[in-house]
Amino acid sequence: MILHCYMKPSKIGSAIAFITAFALLLPPVSHTQTAQGSPSPQDSQQPEKLSTVLRANTRLVVLDAIAVDERGNPVTDLKQEDFTVLEDGKPQKISSFSFQRPTTAAPPARSLAPGVVTNAPQYGSSSLNIILLDAINTDFSNHAYAQDMLIKYLETGPAVQPTAVFALEGKLTMLHDFTTDTRALRDAVANFKPQGPTHIATVEAAASPFSRRGSFQTSPLGRTVTFNAMTFLAKALAGYPGRKNLIWLSEGFPISLFPEVNMDGGTAMIEDYSPLVEKIADDLMNAQVALYPIDAAGVSINDRFSSRTAMVSMAQRTGGKTFYNRNDIDMGVRTSIDDGATYYNLTYYSQNHNWDNKFRHVELKLARSGVHLRYREGYYAQAPDTKEDPASLAREFTEAMLLDAPPSTGVLFQAAAVLPAGQAGNNVAVNFAVDPHTLSFERDQDDLQHADVTCSVAAYPSKGDTVRTEHRVKAAFKADVYQQVQRSYFPCKNALTLKPGKYRLRLGVLDMTTNSIGTTTTQITVP
Numbered sequence: 001m002i003l004h005c006y007m008k009p010s011k012i013g014s015a016i017a018f019i020t021a022f023a024l025l026l027p028p029v030s031h032t033q034t035a036q037g038s039p040s041p042q043d044s045q046q047p048e049k050l051s052t053v054l055r056a057n058t059r060l061v062v063l064d065a066i067a068v069d070e071r072g073n074p075v076t077d078l079k080q081e082d083f084t085v086l087e088d089g090k091p092q093k094i095s096s097f098s099f100q101r102p103t104t105a106a107p108p109a110r111s112l113a114p115g116v117v118t119n120a121p122q123y124g125s126s127s128l129n130i131i132l133l134d135a136i137n138t139d140f141s142n143h144a145y146a147q148d149m150l151i152k153y154l155e156t157g158p159a160v161q162p163t164a165v166f167a168l169e170g171k172l173t174m175l176h177d178f179t180t181d182t183r184a185l186r187d188a189v190a191n192f193k194p195q196g197p198t199h200i201a202t203v204e205a206a207a208s209p210f211s212r213r214g215s216f217q218t219s220p221l222g223r224t225v226t227f228n229a230m231t232f233l234a235k236a237l238a239g240y241p242g243r244k245n246l247i248w249l250s251e252g253f254p255i256s257l258f259p260e261v262n263m264d265g266g267t268a269m270i271e272d273y274s275p276l277v278e279k280i281a282d283d284l285m286n287a288q289v290a291l292y293p294i295d296a297a298g299v300s301i302n303d304r305f306s307s308r309t310a311m312v313s314m315a316q317r318t319g320g321k322t323f324y325n326r327n328d329i330d331m332g333v334r335t336s337i338d339d340g341a342t343y344y345n346l347t348y349y350s351q352n353h354n355w356d357n358k359f360r361h362v363e364l365k366l367a368r369s370g371v372h373l374r375y376r377e378g379y380y381a382q383a384p385d386t387k388e389d390p391a392s393l394a395r396e397f398t399e400a401m402l403l404d405a406p407p408s409t410g411v412l413f414q415a416a417a418v419l420p421a422g423q424a425g426n427n428v429a430v431n432f433a434v435d436p437h438t439l440s441f442e443r444d445q446d447d448l449q450h451a452d453v454t455c456s457v458a459a460y461p462s463k464g465d466t467v468r469t470e471h472r473v474k475a476a477f478k479a480d481v482y483q484q485v486q487r488s489y490f491p492c493k494n495a496l497t498l499k500p501g502k503y504r505l506r507l508g509v510l511d512m513t514t515n516s517i518g519t520t521t522t523q524i525t526v527p
Contacts, residue, residue: 060095061087062288063346064243064319065364065375066339074342075371076101085348086363087378092348100126100242102161102341117507118414119239119407119520120435122162123178127243127341129163130233130289131185131333134250135194136169137222138296143194146249146296146329153330154186161341166406167192168250171399172229174406226253227276232399232406234283235517239409239438244289245320245340247333249296253277253310277310278359278380281317285376291315292336295324319375355381393515400519401458401468401506410516411509412438414489417524426497426526430457432509433489440513441482448476452512455492459503469496472512498526 063085067075080097112118131150135143162178165188176188237244284291293311308324315322321339323332352360361378400408412435420426432455441449453475458468471494477485492509503526508519 061092061348061350061362061379063348063362063364063375064288064290065344065346065373066319066342067344067366067371067373069372070370076342078344078366078368078371080346082367083344083346084365084367085346086365087348087350087352088360089363090351092351094346094348096345096347098345100341100343100345102127112414113416116414116416117520117522118412119409119507119518120412120414121178121240121409123240125161125242127161127245127343128178128237128240129161129337129340130237130244130246131163131165131189132229132233132246132248132250133165133167133175133189133192133194134226134248134296135167136225137253138249138251140194142251142297143249146294147189147192149329150249150333151186151190153333154182154189157182158334158337160337163337164406165189166233167194168225168229169194170225172225172232172406173404177407223276227280228399230280231283232396234280234287234289235396235410236400236406236408237289238287238516239412239518242288243340243343243345244287245336246284246289246291247336248291248293248311249329249333250293250311251295251297252308253293253314277314281314282380282382284314284318285379289318290320290340290376291318292320292332292340293322293324294329294332294336295322295326296329317377321374350381352381357382393510396515397454397456397508397510397517400517401456401508403460403504403506403521405519407521408508408517408519410438410514411435411511411518413507413509413518413520415507415520415522417505417522419524419526426499427495428459428498428524428526430455430494430496430505430507432492432494432507434492434509434518436485436488436490438516438518439490439511440516441477442513444476446476448478449482451475451477451490453490453492454510454512455494456508456510457494457496458506458508459496459498460506461499461501461503467496467498469494500526502526 065083067078069075076099078099080094083094083097085092085094133143133147133150138146160180160182162180163182163185164178165175165185167173167175175192176185179185233246281291291311291314293315295308311324312322314320321336323329323335326332346364350360357380359378359380362376364373364375366373399405414433416431418429418431420428434453434455439451439453441451444450451474452472454470454472456468456470458466460466471492473492475490503524505522505524506519507522508517510517
C-alpha cells in the first residue's frame with residue numbers, strides 16, 4: 001500500500017500541531033559529537049544542529065591522510081601549515097584540519113523514551129572498521145582458510161575500534177553491527193556458513209590440482225552482486241562520522257580494468273568495466289570509506305592478475321592499502337585496523353565550480369621530508385542535481401528494508417510504534433521524527449520550503465508474509481514553520497494492519513530529492 005500526502009500552505013497550522021505532538025512523544029534528536037564521540041558542551045543547553053558534512057558533489061571535499069615515516073610508524077606531530085592541497089595542480093585553501101587517533105572512550109549514553117528507536121550512529125569514534133567476508137568472489141577452500149584466520153585473530157581479544165562484520169554471497173548480509181566486543185564478532189564470524197561456490201563449471205574443475213584459477217572466476221553474477229554491495233555499503237555508511245575502513249577478505253574484484261574481448265557468434269564483443277570501478281571508488285570516497293583488500297588466497301600460483309589489479313587500484317583511489325601474496329591474513333586484518341585508526345582530516349571548498357562530472361586529481365604536499373602520505377587520489381565533480389534512475393532507487397530502498405541489511409544512515413530519524421488500543425483494532429501506527437538537517441529542502445518560486453520524503457514500514461512475522469506500507473509526504477512550509485521544523489523534527493506517520501503476534505519491524509525513510517536512505521529495526525508484539 002502506498003499513500004501520498006501533500007502538505008498545502010493552508011494546512012501549515014495543523015503541521016505545527018503535528019510537530020508539537022511529536023515533540024511530546026520523542027526526545028530531541030541528538031547526534032552532534034566531538035571527534036572523541038562525546039556530546040558537545042552546548043548539547044544540554046539547546047536543541048542540536050547538525051554540522052552537515054557536504055561532500056565532493058556539494059563543493060566541500062573531505063580528505064583523510066595517513067602519514068607514516070620510513071619505517072611505517074605513524075607521524076603524529078604535523079600541523080595544518082605543513083600541508084598544501086592541490087586540485088588539478090591549483091592550490092586550495094584548507095577550511096578545517098584535525099588529527100584523529102584511536103580512543104577507548106565508551107560511547108555516550110543515548111537517552112530515548114521507552115519504545116523509541118533511532119538509526120543515529122551509536123559510536124562517535126574517529127574511525128570505524130567494516131570486515132567483509134567475500135564468499136562469492138573467493139574459492140571455497142580459500143574462503144574457509146581466511147575465515148578461520150579471522151576467527152583466530154578475534155579470539156586473541158584485540159582492542160579494536162567499533163567494528164561490524166558483513167558477508168557477501170548472493171547479496172550483502174550483516175552478520176553483526178558495530179561493536180567493540182571481539183567475542184561477539186568472533187561468534188558472528190564462526191556462525192557464518194557460506195553455501196559454497198555457485199559459478200564454477202564442474203566439481204572436477206574446482207578440485208583439479210592442475211587448475212590455475214580454482215573456483216574463482218570473473219562472472220556477471222559476481223560483478224553485479226559486488227557492485228550493488230559496494231554501492232549499498234557506501235550509502236549505508238555515509239551518515240557515520242569519521243573514517244570508515246572497509247577490510248575486504250577476497251580473492252579479487254571480479255571487474256577487470258582492462259577491456260575484455262569476448263566472441264559471441266563469431267562477433268568480437270569488447271567490454272570495458274573500468275567505469276564501474278571508478279563509480280564504486282567514487283561512492284566509497286564520498287562516504288569517507290577507505291578500502292583495505294586482503295587476498296584470501298594468500299601465497300598462490302593462481303592467475304588473478306586482472307582482479308588483483310582492480311583491488312589495488314581501488315585501494316589507492318580511496319586511501320587504503322592492499323595485502324596479497326601473504327599467508328598471515330590475521331596480520332593483514334590487524335594492520336588494516338591499526339593503519340586506518342590514526343590519520344589527519346582536512347577539508348576544502350573546491351575553487352572550481354564547473355560541475356562537469358570529470359575526475360579531479362587531488363595532491364597533498366608536505367613541507368617535511370621523510371614522511372609518506374596516503375589519501376584519496378581525487379573525486380568526480382558530479383553535478384548537485386544528478387538524479388538516480390527511479391527503478392534503481394526503488395530497488396535500493398527495497399534492499400535497504402530487508403532485515404539482514406545494514407542500517408542506513410543517510411537520513412537520521414527516531415520512530416515509535418503505537419500498538420492497538422480501544423477501537424483501533426489491529427491498526428499499528430508508526431510515528432517518524434526525521435532529523436530535518438539530514439533532509440534536502442528547496443525554496444521554490446512560491447517562497448515555500450519544499451521537501452519530498454517517503455517513510456516506510458515492513459513488518460516481518462515469525463511465519464507468514466511480510467506486510468509493507470509506504471507514506472509519501474510532499475511538504476511546502478512557510479518560513480516560520482520551516483524554522484520550527486529545523487528546531488524539532490520533520491514528521492511522517494505510517495499505519496498498517498497486523499494480526500496478533502510478534503513482529504520485527506524494518507523502518508525506513510527516503511529523501512526523494514537526494515536519494516538518501518535511513519533505516520533501522522525494532523520489535524513489537526500485537527496483542
